[in-house]
Amino acid sequence: MQFVITAYDGKIVLDKRMAVRPRHLKGMQKLIDHIVCAGGILDDEGKPKGSVLVMNFESRNDIDAYLAEEPYVVEGVWDKIVIEPMNVVILDGKIAGK
Secondary structure (H helix, E strand, C coil), X not given: CEEXXXXXXXXXXXXXXXXXXXXXXXXXXXXXXHEEEEEEEECCCCCEEEEEEEEECCCHHHHHHHHHHCHHHHCCCEEEEXXXXXXXXXXXXXXXXX
């Protein structure tokens, strides 16, 4: 099942985000088989203000287990996280499942 995770940074955490980013990316590499796509949300100046991830997991419990160890969560970078089930229909320019 796919989930979209929209995670918004807290206020004034850009320096912390950049310091934690190498650990975040290392963790993402371990989850590469679960990631459909992922990237930063940018403000009007092009600076990161959050993240969006589309991920494949068996259940919401698996998402919660991932988030419990996610460096951006552990270090308090992400302040608000919204998780919703998603049905990926188009992937890499193709209708999924065809």
